[in-house]
Amino acid sequence: xxxxxxxxxxxxxxxxxxxxxxxxxxxxxxxxxxxxxxxxxxxxxxxxxxxxxxxxxxxxxxxxxxxxxxxxxxxxxxxxxxxxxxxxxxxxxxxxxxxxxxxxxxxxxxxxxxxxxxxxxxxxxxxxxxxxxxxxxxxxxxxxxxxxxxxxxxxxxxxxxxxxxxxxxxxxxxxxxxxxxxxxxxxxxxxxxxxxxxxxxxxxxxxxxxxxxxxxxxx
Amino acid sequence: xxxxxxxxxxxxxxxxxxxxxxxxxxxxxxxxxxxxxxxxxxxxxxxxxxxxxxxxxxxxxxxxxxxxxxxxxxxxxxxxxxxxxxxxxxxxxxxxxxxxxxxx
Numbered sequence: 001x002x003x004x005x006x007x008x009x010x011x012x013x014x015x016x017x018x019x020x021x022x023x024x025x026x027x028x029x030x031x032x033x034x035x036x037x038x039x040x041x042x043x044x045x046x047x048x049x050x051x052x053x054x055x056x057x058x059x060x061x062x063x064x065x066x067x068x069x070x071x072x073x074x075x076x077x078x079x080x081x082x083x084x085x086x087x088x089x090x091x092x093x094x095x096x097x098x099x100x101x102x103x104x105x106x107x108x109x110x111x112x113x114x115x116x117x118x119x120x121x122x123x124x125x126x127x128x129x130x131x132x133x134x135x136x137x138x139x140x141x142x143x144x145x146x147x148x149x150x151x152x153x154x155x156x157x158x159x160x161x162x163x164x165x166x167x168x169x170x171x172x173x174x175x176x177x178x179x180x181x182x183x184x185x186x187x188x189x190x191x192x193x194x195x196x197x198x199x200x201x202x203x204x205x206x207x208x209x210x211x212x213x214x215x216x217x218x219x
Numbered sequence: 220x221x222x223x224x225x226x227x228x229x230x231x232x233x234x235x236x237x238x239x240x241x242x243x244x245x246x247x248x249x250x251x252x253x254x255x256x257x258x259x260x261x262x263x264x265x266x267x268x269x270x271x272x273x274x275x276x277x278x279x280x281x282x283x284x285x286x287x288x289x290x291x292x293x294x295x296x297x298x299x300x301x302x303x304x305x306x307x308x309x310x311x312x313x314x315x316x317x318x319x320x321x322x323x
Contacts, residue, residue, distance in 0.1 A: 053291050072291045079292045084285040091229060099222045099293065138292070
């Protein structure tokens with residue numbers, strides 16, 4: 001049976017302002033789920049609530065129908081790529097791979113420029129390279145559920161293409177949630193697309209290109 | 220488990236110089252108490268550590284909140300991360316005092 005993660009009853013308010021209120025999202029190993037929405041629509045908050053580090057007024061995350069209060073504390077279950085830099089840049093690349101149980105050689109196969117930095121700290125890489133390294137660190141992790149928040153930001157086109165290929169390959173044994181403003185790339189890679197619309201509702205799109213236009217996400 | 224312990228240690232070493240300075244500085248200011256004198260110094264030391272480690276927690280949380288996701292991805296909650304690091308900090312100081320206690 002394929003592992004599934006369902007999130008619903010996600011209710012989040014800041015100072016009385018509703019961010020999320022009517023959300024249902026299902027992800028399944030073997031599929032990529034795209035998450036789209038305008039700036040400030042609550043995509044990142046939703047990902048953090050699913051991960052378990054952000055507590056809303058209410059939330060329910062179930063893995064294989066079993067409720068889990070803090071998914072990130074479950075051993076080998078889920079990893080999350082936040083929008084901003086998160087790795088300690090003073091640590092060596094090989095050490096980080098070891099901590100995340102990611103094979104350095106597998107990573108270097110996807111990112112050949114990394115080979116010469118194996119025993120160097122992360123801050124020797126450029127901004128785009130650090131982002132690519134962080135994304136691979138999450139994507140190649142030995143977990144069934146992966147949440148990627150803006151993985152294509154700061155990446156050169158050649159890295160974007162490589163990352164797209166890795167996502168396609170990794171979805172064979174992972175469920176991947178992909179949120180990014182490069183919506184065409186998200187559409188190309190995703191098996192299901194959810195759109196977050198005001199005020200904090202999720203809609204599973206049946207005809208993504210037409211639905212995105214009708215909801216005013218694209219022109 | 221091994222990965223988590225290594226991650227907590229690497230986290231502690233990012234601010235160990237500061238907390239060690241506080242421990243050794245306060246001990247030095249109080250004229251390096253040992254034996255019976257150290258027991259009288261202990262309550263003050265614990266209060267000082269609670270205060271300064273709270274400042275460290277606040278500073279690290281507000282200056283680079285994104286970094287906490289590095290540890291969350293290793294199944295380490297924020298509370299566990301900081302409390303473990305502070306426990307290592309205090310334990311190292313007590314080990315040092317114990318060695319000095321045995322030597323002198």
